[in-house]
Amino acid sequence: MPTATDAQSEPYEIGVGDTVSVHVWRNPELSQTIVVRPDGNISMPLTGDVIAEGKRPEELASEIRVALSELVRSPEVTVMVVNPASKEYRNRVRITGQVEAPQSVAFQPGMTVLDLVLLAGGLTDFAADGRATLNRQVDGEYKTFGLDLGELISEGNMDFNHVLQPGDVISVPRKQIFRGEL
Template sequence: MKRMQAVIAVIGLSMALATPAWCDEAAAPAEADAAPPATTISQDTYKIGVDDIVQVSVWRNPELGITVPVRPDGMISVPLVGDVLAGGRTPIQVASTIQKGLATYVRDPQVAVILTELRSHEYLSRVRVTGAVRQPISIPYRPGMTVLDAVLAAGGVTEFASANRSNLYRRNGDTTLPYPIKLDRILKRGDLSTNMNVAPGDVITIPERVL
């Protein structure tokens, strides 16, 4: 009897060792849906804004490193260098300026500027609806958002709106370009020919009728 129990124990152990890993995974409780990957901001192209937090590191000179917010004037204060313009520039450009400023004091300085908090990014990415709407608003941009989505989020137009004279304003380099929106046709006729996809930073303006 004892011999039979020993044989059964050995067989059970062998089966446990032979169980493939996928069986354990299948038996494990399902994890919650994985969160989508965080939106990444390119350090090469992202332009630093006011209130963004930047970390400046100098290789082999940790005492010169700082982590500071960008001031309202767009500047940051760096040890030995003083005020450096960060607003409107990329981290690589800021690092190059600091590196040149430190060259007087440090031999062959190697500087890295890293964004640790993108506080200004939220505002740069918003879409704004103004004029003859129920509630002028500033809303976060979402991929796929259209003019109609933004206007409905503002509660729709008022009875005084001249909806077909609406415009979407969009920055293009150093200029702002208007795009006519026939909002009355969108709302009343379902004509979506001017129901443009919006982009971060767009402003939609609905004027009032001239009495």
């Protein structure tokens, strides 16, 4: 199981729905506050559409500076994220399946598997607690890690009480009941 990283230390990437303020020094007519469109672009005077999604603010500023340099002498561009709306969805943790109340909640540093299970009201009687999984994005792709929630909740085995990261999803499958079992 990978260890948790401090999500606050990672550089912010602009996302759809974020509001960015683009300031072009000594060119107030080119400065504006813009919402990133669903296609990931912003529209700027003189440059047209510029892809903003997935870029750090300084990367976007550099790209706008290069585009404007063909029309404006030595443009100085600053980009600030003034409303990080996309972060609300990226920085969530989720629990699905056989819990009393499946949840998607805002990530809080230090949040653990047990915290999320308790927020979801605990497991249902039909939960296959030994087959639960934690799905986490690692190096751009989702990895699945086994969780024994029965050991964690009933036995207090903290080996399964992992610290969560933004984007984590806990899945609790249903028990398989075979005919003839009572």
